[in-house]
Each structure stands twice: as structure tokens, then as C-alpha cells.
Amino acid sequence: MSQSMKPSPNGMRFYATLHRYVTSTECSQHRSSRPSIARRRAPCSHSSSSRQYASAAADITPPSSSNARTHYSLFPKTLPHGAPPHGPFAVDNAALRKEFLQLQSAYHPDKHSGTDKRKAEGTSALINGAYKTLQDPLTRAQYLLSLRGFDIADDERAKTEDLDLLEDVMEIRSLIEGAEEETELAETRQLNEKSIEESIEVLDDAFRRDDIEEAKLQAVKLRYWTNIKESLDSWEKGKPVILVH
Template identity: 55%
Template sequence: MRSSIVGRNRQVLKSCEASTRRNFATNSARRPSLSGFVCLSCSRKLTESFNHGRTQRRRQSSTTSSQAASKTAPRINAMPPTHYELFPKTLSQGPPPSGPFHIDVRDLRKEFLQLQAVAHPDRHPSHLKARAEGMSAHINEAYKTLQNPLLRAQYLLRLRGVDVVEDETTKVEDPELLMEVLDAREEIDEAQKEEDLTTLKTTNDRRISRSEEILDKAFREDSMALATEEVVRLRYWVNIQDSLHHWENGEPILTHH
């Protein structure tokens, strides 16, 4: 751009100098100018051309500086469609049925910490902070959901249009299951010391593991009916697990259906 401006200026000088020499020969008068034999009119044109070039160079320098600053800042991409796509290292196969229901929680946490280190709002310029905060919150929500088998299963069903949390019709009408749940709650209520609940804790842990195995099979086979039924069942076992945890810590026991 600078070379083109210089070229135009030289043409103006050459033309103007020839004209001014003719005037000088005729009038025997020489007026001081920008380049010896340059008229006042062309002097103004050259000054305007110079100022225009300087403005253009400043703009180009500012644009280059902005581009350099944007390259040094961590990139905040658009939020992905699913939680799984946030963790490409740990969950490279994606959600079921292409990927497994089970997740290595340790690997998930490592990738979660790496993502949060990049997305932290303090690492971004002011005009990107709001977007970084939104991405950071999205990463937190995704990690919280995926590291918990019950929340993960509910999320996968929600992706298929099945909301077992809000839909009251998604309950298991199994008398044997309901009896097991009532017996567990009664045992918790009657416990006098922590050792009284040892057997129930072991039994309930096995129930949770079994539900996770069934969910893995259901999602792998893309059986939403089986997955829905087992998610409701797992929710009962998780509620009992929470009640056992509260009992150990001397907190009020909260039971849910």
C-alpha cells in the first residue's frame, strides 16, 4: 500500500514540475514549494495523499495488533450440542449406543480440570469474559451430570425426549420393588448404630451396580423402554444410599419416591 502511494505521488510531482517550469520560463518567477518546482495546488494534493497514507497505515497496524491479541487468548468455541462432545479425550466414542454408558470418572475429572483452566474468565479479554463465564458454567454442569450414573442416565433419556424427572407416569409399578424400598427405609429408621446398617449398605451397593449394568445394556441396545424402567429403579436405590449417608453424618433423613 505504501509503495502505491509513493508511486502516485511521484507521478504528481513529475507532471507538476514540468508545468511549473513552463510557467517559470514565461513569468520569470519562482515560488517556493514542496519540491522545488511544485505548485501550491499540487502541494496540497501531496499533503492530503501523505495524510491519507498515514491514516491507512495506522488502521492496518491496529488491525494487526488486534489479530495478534486474539491469537494469544484461549479460544472459546460455540457450546457443543451434547455434554459428551465437551470431553473428546475421555468420551471419544460419544454417547450410547456408539459409546459405552460406563465412564472412567478419573479421566473425566482430569479433562474437566484442563477445560476449566482454558475457559476461566480471567484468561480472556473483557469483551469475551461473558462468553467464557457461560462456557465455564456449561462445563461444570456437563461434568456434574456425566460423573453421576443416575444424572447421566436421565440426561441420555432426555436427549431422546424422555424426561423421567418431570414425567410422573415414568414410575415402576413393581410390588416387589416397592416392598424392598419400604423395608430398607424401615431398617434405616430403626437403626441404633452405624453397624446396624452395614448389611443394608452392602446390599444397596450391589443393587446400584446391577442397575448400572442393566443401563449399559439398555443404552447399548438402544432400548429406551428398558432404560427408562431401570433409571426409575436406580433412583430408588440412590435415594436409599443418600439416606444411609445422612444417617452416618447425624443429619435428618430425607426420603424420596
């Protein structure tokens, strides 16, 4: 690396964090397809270039345990405090995208060769997946709950028992399916956007208080509202509405 491109101490700290995140993930994939968050990771071997990098960064302070090895640790500029409850649930999507593009540029496979290119491909995919997860409130909430052992995204049992909510959802479904023109759904669209905003606000408060039960309930509700939004955005006359619970 040329002297003009030498990273700052903060930059070195980030890349050391990212290096530990990626290599620990690679090691865990060899041991188990579904590693436990709390499982102790056994040492694994790396290439000579990786060992040199780790040696150069040996004096860098490791990330805090609350922020280590999560999607949040990949974006230290945008999410310096890490995941809730230490950091907020809300995310500045403009800042997140800016940092994402900077990282994707730095780890673009075409800028590397040999073994480093293969690692860059893996790192780029990791960054891309983390960005897609964190930029959307629903997938972000589902991811945070998965870190606590709750699979809200794929668990068919994760459904609301709020009968009023279910009644509202079915009524909205009928309105969407019965609309003759898309303009007839303008008010429904506005009300649904408000419901999404309210769920996000409640999720922000629940994660801040570390109230996981409330976060679970709101994540399920947000899934309903998000599904309705998708149905509204893809509306076609006579098209049936399939609401994924």
C-alpha cells in the same frame, strides 16, 4: 497466541467443536426457553473475534450428528465415541475429571477480558454442568433419556410398578429409621451398593442395545437405590427417611 501455545490440529478440532456448541446454545436461548433437539437453528450474529475464530476453523471437520451439541461433545478425549449407543454408558470418572480440570483451566474467566471474558464465563458454566451430569450414573442416564424426549428426572409419573421392588424399598426404609446405631446398617449399605451396581450394568446394556424402554425402567430403579444411599449416608438416630420416588 504465542507460537509455543499454538494448539495441535486435534486441539483446534476440539475448540472448533466447543465453539459451535456454545454459540448454537446461545442462539437457541434467544429463540426459545425449551428448544427442540431436532429444531433447525437459525444463524445468529457474533462478535468480530468469534467470526475470526470460526473463519480460522472453517476447514475443521464438524462433529458427527450423533455427538453434536451434547454434553459428550465437550469431552472428546474421555468420550471420543459420544453418547450411547455409539459410545458406552460407563464413564471413566478419573479421565473425565482430568479433562474437566484442563477445560476449566483453559476457559477460566480470569484468563480472558472484555467480551471474551463473558463468553468464558458462559463456557465454564456449561462445562461444569456437563461434568456434574456425566460423572454420576443416575443423572447421566436421566440426561440421555431426556435427549430422547423422556423427562425421568422431574416426571412424577415415572415410578416403578414393580411391587417387589417397592416392598424392598419400604422394608429398607423401616430398617434405616429403626436403627439404634449406624453399624446396624452395614449389611443394608452393602446390599444397596450391589443393587446400584446391578442397575448400572443393566443400563449399560440397555443403552448399548438402544433399548430405551428398559433404560427408562432401570433409571427409575436406580433413582430408588440412589435415594436409599443418600439416606444411609446422612443417617441420624430417629431421623425420618423421605424417599423421593
